[in-house]
Amino acid sequence: xxxxxxxxxxxxxxxxxxxxxxxxxxxxxxxxxxxxxxxxxxxxxxxxxxxxxxxxxxxxxxxxxxxxxxxxxxxxxxxxxxxxxxxxxxxxxxxxxxxxxxxxxxxxxxxxxxxxxxxxxxxxxxxxxxxxxxxxxxxxxxxxxxxxxxxxxxxxxxxxxxxxxxxxxxxxxxxxxxxxxxxxxxxxxxxxxxxxxxxxxxxxxxxxxxxxxxxxxxxxxxxxxxxxxxxxxxxxxxxxxxxxxxxxxxxxxxxxxxxxxxxxxxxxxxxxxxxxxxxxxxx
Numbered sequence: 001x002x003x004x005x006x007x008x009x010x011x012x013x014x015x016x017x018x019x020x021x022x023x024x025x026x027x028x029x030x031x032x033x034x035x036x037x038x039x040x041x042x043x044x045x046x047x048x049x050x051x052x053x054x055x056x057x058x059x060x061x062x063x064x065x066x067x068x069x070x071x072x073x074x075x076x077x078x079x080x081x082x083x084x085x086x087x088x089x090x091x092x093x094x095x096x097x098x099x100x101x102x103x104x105x106x107x108x109x110x111x112x113x114x115x116x117x118x119x120x121x122x123x124x125x126x127x128x129x130x131x132x133x134x135x136x137x138x139x140x141x142x143x144x145x146x147x148x149x150x151x152x153x154x155x156x157x158x159x160x161x162x163x164x165x166x167x168x169x170x171x172x173x174x175x176x177x178x179x180x181x182x183x184x185x186x187x188x189x190x191x192x193x194x195x196x197x198x199x200x201x202x203x204x205x206x207x208x209x210x211x212x213x214x215x216x217x218x219x220x221x222x223x224x225x226x227x228x229x230x231x232x233x234x235x236x237x238x239x240x241x242x243x244x245x246x247x248x249x250x251x252x253x254x255x256x257x258x259x260x261x262x263x264x265x266x267x268x269x270x271x272x273x274x275x276x277x278x279x280x281x282x283x
Contacts (some may be wrong), residue, residue, distance in 0.1 A: 001066065002188035003057075003083045004271035005099070006135060007044060007090035009158035010181070013249055014060065015039040016083070025146065032130040033265040035272070038055050038064050042111030043248070046094045049158050050101030064112070068109075087275035089114040089267065112275045114138055115198070123170040134215070135267055136163050142170050150240040152233050153179040154259070156224055156248040157268075158182065164233050164240075172237075175229055180222050181246055187214075199251060223255035 003016040016093050019024075019035035026217070035154075040060050048056075054068075061068055061083065068083050086109055090096040095114065096113070103111050114134040120141055126132050140163055151165040156179065163174040178186075180199065181184045188196055197214045205220050207213030226244075234240050244253040245266040253262040 001083050002085045002087060002272060002275055003061075003068070004268045004275070005057075005086065005088045005090075006138070006267045006271065007088070007092050007095045007099075007150060008135065008247070009045055009091055011041050011157075011248075012095075013039065013041050013268065014057070015265065016061075016064075016066065017268075017272050019272075021121065022267045023272070031262065031264055033263075033269055036265055036268060038066075039265065044092060044095060046092055048095070048098060048241065050098045050104075051116075052058050053095075053098055054102045054105075085109060085111070085275055085279070086111045087271035089111070089116075089138045089271060091133055091135055093148070107185040109276075112278055113269075114271070114274060118274065120206075120274065124169075125166075127171050127174050133161075136161055137171070138267050138274065139163060139245060140165055140271035141273055142231055142263075142266045142272075143241075144169050145273055146263070146266075147241045147243065150237040152210070152240050152242045153266070154230065154238070154242065154244045154246075154249070154256075156222075156244065156246040156252055160222070160226075160246075162229055162233060164237055166249050174233075177225070177229075180251075184214075184218055186216045196252055199248075199262065201255060219251065220254055223257075227258045242282075 004015045006013045007009045014034050016038040017035045018037045023035050025034050058068055060070050060120045066081055094138045117129045122141055139153045139155055143153050149165055149169050150167045153163040155161045158179045160177045164172040166172055186225045188194055194240045199218055200210040201219045202215040205216050230242055242258050244262045249262055
């Protein structure tokens with residue numbers, strides 16, 4: 001089984017895949033990722049040590065009767081209940097370092113960390129490919145595997161990122177804007193008369209209360225931002241498949257007219273692909 005870990009600035013998503021390099025995602029239902037049997041979303045704590053990460057990961061796995069035996073020292077576990085590979089992408093250098101410390105005790109497990117030099121199978125046409133975030137690379141690799149190019153990936157998380165993939169399957173670049181929650185936090189901190197509101201779509205665009213007005217701006221405003229920026233991308237790429245993902249993707253996707261598919265587990269699937277590509281390369 002493969003453990004995939006995507007460390008974001010606000011949340012970390014973990015998933016367990018019960019498959020091997022022969023997996024097939026050809027036939028699937030919307031929002032489903034074949035082979036993904038467990039998944040969790042936890043807060044990203046930047047100053048958590050490697051030992052603390054190990055304790056949390058170990059506890060999550062134990063709840064579903066899985067084990068990371070080189071970490072826990074488990075002795076009598078069946079092979080089909082053990083994690084036998086790990087794939088990691090991280091946007092937080094402190095957490096990357098902590099996980100590396102943790103993995104020093106996992107030398108018997110194959111580990112793939114998404115970083116410069118990794119085999120992606122995708123040309124990266126950024127001026128400096130090393131500047132591209134690991135999550136953006138992983139998302140692009142997954143999108144190419146699942147859909148026809150050209151593609152625009154919209155990842156709605158701490159930041160909202162837009163990534164363009166050419167017809168030839170090349171990573172071209174994209175755009176980065178502050179995420180919804182960051183923008184709302186800035187509004188609350190600067191406007192004394194406004195208070196925090198639940199991020200849900202209001203009944204109408206024209207809010208009749210302060211709460212509805214703020215919700216309209218957050219949900220419908222960001223949906224319009226997505227539609228507008230994707231339209232500019234498509235004017236350069238041509239008609240494209242547009243995929244939404246990220247922790248807030250499910251909130252915006254129903255209201256953005258340009259979104260063709262919502263893939264909540266896109267990054268985990270990309271990590272699965274990169275794990276097998278790099279494992280096969282090293283064997």
